[in-house]
Amino acid sequence: xxxxxxxxxxxxxxxxxxxxxxxxxxxxxxxxxxxxxxxxxxxxxxxxxxxxxxxxxxxxxxxxxxxxxxxxxxxxxxxxxxxxxxxx
Numbered sequence: 001x002x003x004x005x006x007x008x009x010x011x012x013x014x015x016x017x018x019x020x021x022x023x024x025x026x027x028x029x030x031x032x033x034x035x036x037x038x039x040x041x042x043x044x045x046x047x048x049x050x051x052x053x054x055x056x057x058x059x060x061x062x063x064x065x066x067x068x069x070x071x072x073x074x075x076x077x078x079x080x081x082x083x084x085x086x087x088x
Contacts, residue, residue, distance in 0.1 A: 007050065007053075008050075011046070011047055011050040014043045014046055014047060015043075015047060017043065018040045018043045018044065021039070021040055022040065
């Protein structure tokens with residue numbers, strides 16, 4: 001299993017905090033002012049940003065893999081060409 005970095009742990013804590021807040025709010029345990037009621041929305045925005053960052057990282061890794069694949073194919077083609085030239 002891949003080790004979580006600090007940002008992943010923070011995102012999961014924010015998500016858990018929002019879930020606990022929603023449950024307590026629905027049960028009527030939390031009665032907050034309007035300004036504080038928007039805190040979960042700010043947390044959700046953070047989570048959306050976190051997901052966008054993760055998707056950008058994956059997209060960058062896929063791009064690097066495509067470049068590596070093309071370079072490997074070119075090297076194999078060059079080896080095949082050199083073998084054909086030497087064996088003629």
